[in-house]
Amino acid sequence: MSDTYDVVVVGAGHNGLVCAAYLGQAGYRVAVVERRDFVGGACITEEVFPGHRFSTASLVTTLFRKEIIEDLKLAKHGLRVLERDPSVTALLPDGRYLTFSSDPAKMRAEIGKFSQHDADAYFEYGAAMRRIARFAEPYVAGGSRRPLFEDIPALKATLQTAAGLDDKDLRLLVGTLFGSAREVLDEWFESEPLKVTLATDGTVGVDGGPSMPGTAYLMLYHQMGTTEDARPSWGQVKCGMGSITRALSAACEEFGVDIFTGRGVKRILLGHCPRAVACRGVELEDGTHIAARAVVSAADPSTTFEKMVDSDVVPASYRAALAGRPHVGVAGKVHLALDHLPEVRGFDGFGEHFRGTLQILPDMDHLDRAHAEARAGIPPAQPHVECSVPSILDPDLAPPGKHIMSMYLQYLPYQPAGTTWDEIRESYLDSLLAYIEPYLPGLTEAVTHRKLFTPWDIEREIGLPGGNLYHGAMSPLDLFAGRPVAGYADYHTPVAGFFLCASGTRPGGGVFGIPGRNASETVRRYFMERRNGR
Template sequence: MSVVQGTAVRNYDAVVIGGGHNGLVCAGYLARAGLKVAVLERRKMVGGAAVTEEIAPGFRASIFSYLMSLLHPRIIRDFELKKHGLEVLPCSDMVSPVDDGDEYITFSDNMAKTQASFGKFSKADAAIYPEFDAYLLEATKIVRQILWETPIDPARRDWKTFKDGAKLLWKYRKVGRKMYRIVDMLTMSAYDFLKEWFEDDRVMAVLAYYASIGTFAGPKTPGSAYVIMHHVMGEHEGAGGWGFIKGGMGSITQALASSVTALGVDIVTEAEVKEIRSSNGKATEVLCADGSVYRAKAIASNASAKHLYLDLVGEANLPAEVVREIKGYRTMGAAFKMNIACERPPQYKILERVRRDGVLGSFSYPTYMHIAPDIDYLERAFDDAKYGWYSKEPFITPVVPTIVDNTLAPPGKHVVNLFGGHAPYTLKGGDWTTEKDNFKKNVLDAVERFAPGFRNDIIEAQLLVAPDIERIVNLPQGHIFHGELSTDQLFFQRPVSGYADYRTPLKSLYICGSSMHPGGGVSGIPGHNAAREILRDLGKTIA
């Protein structure tokens, strides 16, 4: 990687703005097709939200993204990421304390284990779960295929759109009544959807939890059922499970960087893009803060659509309708992340029971947990945010990668990642500069309700809320998905109508990040799909 200074003009076939995982994936596919490609990254390191950094002497953590679940096997295979250092480590089954920590519920890929756990609270829920799982799997299979499609514009009336639409309809002609399942999940709240299947609030909370991850929504928000499906679509190692990455999530982007560099991609760090210049409606070059200029036949932005349109292109260079829509594109971040260096992980009240009951298998400790004992807990957490404040009792995902990865902490010590919500970007009648300590107390109180005394084991704690996430990695308002995953911001309406096909109003300018279909998460699919469309416009095919 290099740093280019001065006012030199560099010529490339393609320039990618932003060295997050989607930017690297896009650059890699373009290079595989024979293009000369440069990636411009504002920070000193590539990775975007998938980075590993030191949080205390000897302690390293996945600062933002914390678990691998969505990175597609095709991406891993095409870029030979395992050859470049990627190593996936196992994660224990999810364990969630309930009833003030005196009882627990588990969620596993093993049907019998999940049924046995659900059966402690409702025999009916245990009995219906296999049918629900099959229902969700059928819906997920359809959506997994749609992830790779370029959204068509239903308002466009030309032969190409008609032909592409006909191909899409023919491809999915056998979906039939299964489409009703997709419509249900796109429109129903997680609560209403799950209530059709289950009776116990603790059982429902296990699944409804996923509807709140990274979104400004609660389980009773219309459309939140879809987010459950979004989070269970992972196919790493051919399955839908979650896992850790040895060395933290930064190892994914370091492996990608190594792979694409071997393909000839130039990665330029400390290259902050200030402006995209255009001529006669066509993007032609990129101006960096240090005065350097990069000219290219194609420019792809991994930055958020809001930042691209409003800051780098500018309102004056865009149609008024696009400006209006992108300003209305909802990006209110409400997720938080606390990275903790500690003497030992939380000592949950249920820990000995969980070990004794044998639900952890070969694990000595539950590496992946949920703190959200029932549906009302999740909804109350959102209620606080809905009215402009942070959650008094936040929902939390505590993960402990150091149980399986000894590269992140000194011997005998641990790293704990706490991810959850809600902590909205803007506080009504307050400011994060004065409220972070109060919110940190709420987070640790929520953990200590189920693991008393955890504070005493903390060496260092880094709390990141939405303004921090925006400042460090430029996610719009700290939204980890670059925008809400709601029906009006999906497929052909993501991020604005008429430009959901990875193209923009400026010719030769594309978007390859999470602002586009299929949305956020460390999947690499937006980067792949954008590269395919760029190559199509250049008369080439993706390989």
């Protein structure tokens, strides 16, 4: 291990590796230290059962940026995204279904089964969402701009530009920034199956039902990934989501970055410069000191300052703001090893509907009720369920003739009232499979191994506080200039030379990579300003 680095990155999740790779590519000497014995954070592939490999936490991708893939040459290192078409089939309680396809004619026919008005409006809505996503993206994701609502002159210019949008686009922009998914979708559509399927892109991982203000923003946020006509296209990564972080790790090594796993950070080393406390490196849990001119934490911001930074060097207001950030996790996962495929109600045989996600989606009222139950500590007997079978597109994930199925569940309480997840884990899995069985006949008897991954498990095993997939809430108060703390949305912290790049920073969570890329630009500007004597 080198005595001195330009930068030490704490945490080898996807954002930490993106930040390290860009800095290494720019010629800086960089080390990444990771407490676990492998890289990846929540973006990993694991052999959960013998011969069966799963994307354990993050299941699919839509946000990971093409420019990052190109800049860091990740395809050369094995990264490949498999197209899922059809992408989603919503299975309804009355036996009908709605399938989302990239073929406009098929899509129009599918929606037309429920509403001809919606079949026409769907494409208009999709074009409008793409327009406002392009408008908002520089302010949401850009590294060089100051965040929206912090720079007043820039905000005025933004509002003047927004005033040039036509009335419907302007209403959609305001609605998606501050409204609920239900409000936005009710303005466009009349059929519940279409609305509830689109609404899930706004509620995924969020402690809120589709009627809660702020959920519309996440629909816009996910539009910043590659899109179908009116919704994000969630892609499957070849060999699982861990291929993203494996490719990033290989890029880091190509650019001379040193990666040390099994080396947890105990604290950030601090010193004094003429005007402030400054970062000097890190101390590892084994007592090793690594000196650096700058340190970037890819860990959750609250965890970073609670466990790694002495409290007396950070303004009380900053620490209080981090401590007050909501970290309620509501998403769970179930991983199943299957001896054979189940049937799908409404379909004959084992066709292309297995290529994407099979969602069990009654209606938006159902989602609101499930959210209310979870808020009360009650594991919903009928949660929102999304089932995918990655081994259809990627047979190497399972033994020959076998399959894996991953389920995304929402909403689950962090801890159930009056009991623990360990006490009810198996009985809840039994009831869950019984709920799903009418939609996927034969599933229960096809299962050879199973594992439930609750918000509590996500915190315990991966280290995300509260099991929150986004490193904190994604409500309007927790975005833009307020992420993670007002006045510090540019990846700086109150400690000179100490930066953040996790999903808890701007623009937000998901396998995005933008926080890591933007933070690397901030660190480079910091070094340039120091060279120039500023």
